[in-house]
Amino acid sequence: MFHTVASAAATSPLEVKSVTASADDGNVPANTLDNNLSTRWSSEGDGAWIRYDLGSAQTVGSVLVAWHQGDSRKNTFDVQLSADGSSWKTVLERKTSSGGTREQQKYDFADASARYLRIVGHGNTVSTGPASPRPTSTEPTAATTEVRTPSAPSGSRTRTS
Numbered sequence: 001m002f003h004t005v006a007s008a009a010a011t012s013p014l015e016v017k018s019v020t021a022s023a024d025d026g027n028v029p030a031n032t033l034d035n036n037l038s039t040r041w042s043s044e045g046d047g048a049w050i051r052y053d054l055g056s057a058q059t060v061g062s063v064l065v066a067w068h069q070g071d072s073r074k075n076t077f078d079v080q081l082s083a084d085g086s087s088w089k090t091v092l093e094r095k096t097s098s099g100g101t102r103e104q105q106k107y108d109f110a111d112a113s114a115r116y117l118r119i120v121g122h123g124n125t126v127s128t129g130p131a132s133p134r135p136t137s138t139e140p141t142a143a144t145t146e147v148r149t150p151s152a153p154s155g156s157r158t159r160t161s
Contacts, residue, residue: 017055022048037102040068043121051118057083061111064104065119067097074099076122079107081114088118099125 021029023043029050031039041050054060060081067075079092091109098105 015055016052018053019050020053021050037066042068046122047120049118049120051085051116053085054115054117057113057115059111060114060117062106062108063117063119064106065097066102066104067124070097070102070105071100073124075124078120078122079109080118080120081112082116082118083114085116089114094122 016033019029019033021041021043023045025042025044027040027042029041032041032050063079067073075097077092077095077097078090079095080088080090082088089112091112092107095107
């Protein structure tokens with residue numbers, strides 16, 4: 001089964017052919033493609049990753065992610081692109097989510113050609129007070145991930161989960 005994402009041509013969506021991850025804790029990678037914000041993929045540890053195969057090289061310029069408990073903690077992550085699934089180029093490094101919403105957040109980066117998109121988690125914080133966040137488990141993506149191209153008009157995007 002695959003799910004669609006926006007493509008370089010505004011009228012023809014891309015397909016996510018498969019999703020894999022470095023590990024999971026029972027919340028499996030396919031959960032990010034199920035159209036259900038109450039499910040997620042998660043894994044503990046710095047460097048845990050989830051990878052989306054777009055099937056062929058596409059021009060990619062942003063990704064939308066809804067984070068687990070994204071309204072109560074911030075997540076630190078990288079976004080990486082690859083043509084072959086082996087050699088990776090980091091297009092966003094140590095990016096931090098807002099910590100203010102459970103809805104999708106859009107992360108833009110310079111247009112690049114890629115077949116694979118990978119999100120690498122570096123943990124999250126749970127605030128125990130305004131000045132004392134503490135690190136907790138890594139849950140890089142939750143429920144919704146959307147890969148977009150910059151040429152697609154905003155009304156034409158398709159959610160992948």
